[in-house]
Amino acid sequence: MDGYDHATYGDRFAAVYDDWYQGITDAPTCAALLAELADLEGHAGGGPVLELGVGTGRLALPLSAMGVQVVGVDASEAMLAELAAKDGGGAVEAVLGDMAAPPLGDRAFAVVFVAYNTLFNLVDPADQQRCIADAAARLLPGGSFVVEAFVPVPGRAQEAVAPRTITADRVVLSVSQTDPGRQEALGQYVDITEAGITLRPWHIRWSTPEQLDDMAAAAGLVLADRWADWERTPFGPDSPSHVSRYTAPPT
Missing domain, CATH: 2.20.25.570 (N-terminal domain of TfIIb)
Structure with a gap:
């Protein structure tokens, strides 16, 4: 799309995002699962969590309220301004940057996650691969990379x-x-x-679950779990969406 870049979606939707999308998934259930995954041995209170495409904090805020250290990356200053203005927003470390290459130095995390199709906002497949590779490189031992996305249905233009x-x-x-x-x-x-x-x-630009598995494998990750939702409903052939958890293979 001409004139469209990584920040366009966030800049244009920030003012209406909470009104339109606040209830798209069960945020408390999502936060509880992510907090459980972040509870790594050797990291008191759970290791830090990185959300890619944090937006207005729909998921980061309830996760932070559970006592988890949350870092959120977003390409849109407008989205991050909405996050900062909310109660508890100051507890989330907001970072302006491209989620395909977050400006976070060598920081590592117990969980890196990208929710509700946000990975697909990277419309270049190479950027999706870079994003997954960067996430994989940031995982602490035993850490998880989690993707929530819809399952594409074959069709015509x-x-x-x-x-x-x-x-x-x-x-x-x-x-x-x-x-x-x-x-x-x-x-x-x-x-x-x-x-x-x-x-x-x-x-x-969407990717199928199988394509995501291939990109994760290229980044050195393996599929550990695939559920139909954040409640860990079993994933099946008719599931319209998936929550996939990838980890580094055991050494």
């Missing part, structure tokens, strides 16, 4: 226009295109009020 919101004072239209051959989808939310029009663009 499509174009769609549909209303998302209709009120007396506002209309939000969703305009989208999908290209299964390129494993890409892009679109705009066209937010129309009497004050004017705001455009909220998005662009993703």
Whole structure:
């Protein structure tokens, strides 16, 4: 998408993200699982956790409230400003940067995670691979790299226009295109009020679970668990999403 970069999504969606997406998954259940995974032997209270694409803190804040040290990376200053303004936001160490190459030096973590399709915001497959490789290199012994994403369904190229919101004072239209051959989808939310029009663009490049497994293997990781959700529901052929946990193989 012309004019779209790593910060565009966050900058355009920061003002509405909590309103639109706060309940997309069970944040307390997610935080409880991540805190459990972070409880590594030799790290009192659990090792530190890194969230890639922390956004407004939907997951980082409940995790931090459990006493876990959380570092959150995001490419959008607007998203990080929303996080900082919230109660408890100061307890999350917010870092502005590209999640494919976080500016964190040689810091290591018990858990590195990327939730709710955020990995797919990296629309270059090479950037997805760099992101996974960087995460793998940051894991403490026994640590986990966790990815939450949808399971792509085979289909044909499509174009769609549909209303998302209709009120007396506002209309939000969703305009989208999908290209299964390129494993890409892009679109705009066209937010129309009497004050004017705001455009909220998005662009993703999806990967299948098998492709994620291959990228993890190339980074030296192996699949340890795959669930259908954060409640650890067994993953099956009809699961629309997955939570996959990768670890370094035992030495």
